[in-house]
Amino acid sequence: MTQxxxxxxxxxxxxxxxxxxxxxxxxxxxxxEASDLAREYGRDWVDADRCPRLVRGLVARATARFVRNPDGYARSRSGDESVEWAEGAAGDGGVFYTEPEIRLIRSLAGRSDIHSVEVIAWGTRQTDRTGYIPVEDGKPFPYFADESEPW
Known part of the structure; x- marks a missing residue:
């Protein structure tokens, strides 16, 4: 069991x-559960000592929010026994993070929606035919009409 x-x-x-x-x-x-969710949104922080302090605070905040309202009620009236559940994650009756909290956990983990991809100009690297996608006529993709062209 993880810490x-x-x-x-x-x-x-x-x-x-x-x-x-x-x-x-x-x-x-x-x-x-809140710790597992934070690891899912962020990264696999094995121990709390290597986890950012802000993430530890968010885990404690989500846990306290759940302990205060474990059923996810949005409204409760005592007079005529009326109860209303919230829409979305809060009404699921489980531990949850808000969208700003999820974005903060992801940013503290170094995750973002921007990624870099290696781009290589055609013909600048010698390659062989392994790793190309096969196509119906059996020639690797991309292929030349003239088989004498070097890769």
Whole structure:
């Protein structure tokens, strides 16, 4: 089992009330889930010591948010027993991160939506025919009409 990225004391500091014998196992389970989600969005931080402090804070925040509202209620009325669940991730009844939190975790992990791709000018590198995509007529792609052309 992997180590959680935050401590239960960090979660306790974000809650209005203390954890009791019912909510402490719930918080520990939610802490493990929030840590796994942070690793999924960011990178595989094996231990909390190598994880950015901001990510540890986000893990504790998501855990505390779940402990406060484990069912994902958006509205509850006591007078006539009316309950309403939120749309989206908050209403799933599980640990979740908001979109800004996900973007922050990804940026702290060095992930972005911009990637670099190696580009090579045609004819500047000697290649052989291995690794080319086969086509119906059996010639590798790209191919020349004249087989005498060098690769």
């Amino acid at each position: 959680p990225l935050a401590e239960l004391d960090d979660v306790r500091a974000r809650l209005d009330a203390d954890l009791d014998e019912v909510t402490e196992p719930l918080a520990a389970s939610a802490l493990a």
